[in-house]
Amino acid sequence: MGLSKTERRQRIKNRIRKIVGGTEARPRLAVFRSNKEIYAQIINDVDGKTIAAASSRDKDIKAEGTKSEVAALVGKSIAEKALKAGIETIAFDRGGYLYHGRVKSLAEGAREGGLKF
Numbered sequence: 001m002g003l004s005k006t007e008r009r010q011r012i013k014n015r016i017r018k019i020v021g022g023t024e025a026r027p028r029l030a031v032f033r034s035n036k037e038i039y040a041q042i043i044n045d046v047d048g049k050t051i052a053a054a055s056s057r058d059k060d061i062k063a064e065g066t067k068s069e070v071a072a073l074v075g076k077s078i079a080e081k082a083l084k085a086g087i088e089t090i091a092f093d094r095g096g097y098l099y100h101g102r103v104k105s106l107a108e109g110a111r112e113g114g115l116k117f
Contacts (some may be wrong), residue, residue, distance in 0.1 A: 013096030020091045021045050029078065029090045029110065031103055038071045038102055040078045040110075042087060052081035071102040075109025082115055089116045 003011070022028030022045040032039040039055040054077040056063055056070045061077055063070055082090065090110075097103045111117065 009096035011096075016093060016096065020093045022091060026089050026091055027051055027087060028093050029115070030093045031095045031097065031106060033095070033097055033102055036067075038067070038074055038106060040074055040106060042078065042082050042085075042090060051085050051087065052078060054078040054081060068102050068105040071106040072109035072112075075106040075111075076113040079110045079113025079115045083113070088114070092117050 020028060022043045024044055024046060027042050027044045030041045030043055032041075037056045040053065041050050042052045043050050054061070054074050056074055058074075058077065061070065061073050082088075092107060094103050094107075099107070107117070
């Protein structure tokens, strides 16, 4: 029998995490996508600390429009918080999700906000 959707995503996520890691100079932008919401964190894996976080549940993000539009707003928000923390370049961790739809719009929103991948 084949893998379930979550097992498949976990395998892809492990494969990505072997390559993508966050350092102090270039932290990792991790994305988590649920059915309704989307979350993003900037993580320094060396120290094991989250530097900045944003999600579609934050009060400053208006959850109106399509889910892709909201994801773009989350990307801009995380970019703004990262720039305040002095971070300009990041490593993008799509978390086992395909790079399209909400994940892609979050990445494009972060790029518009000033982050370099």
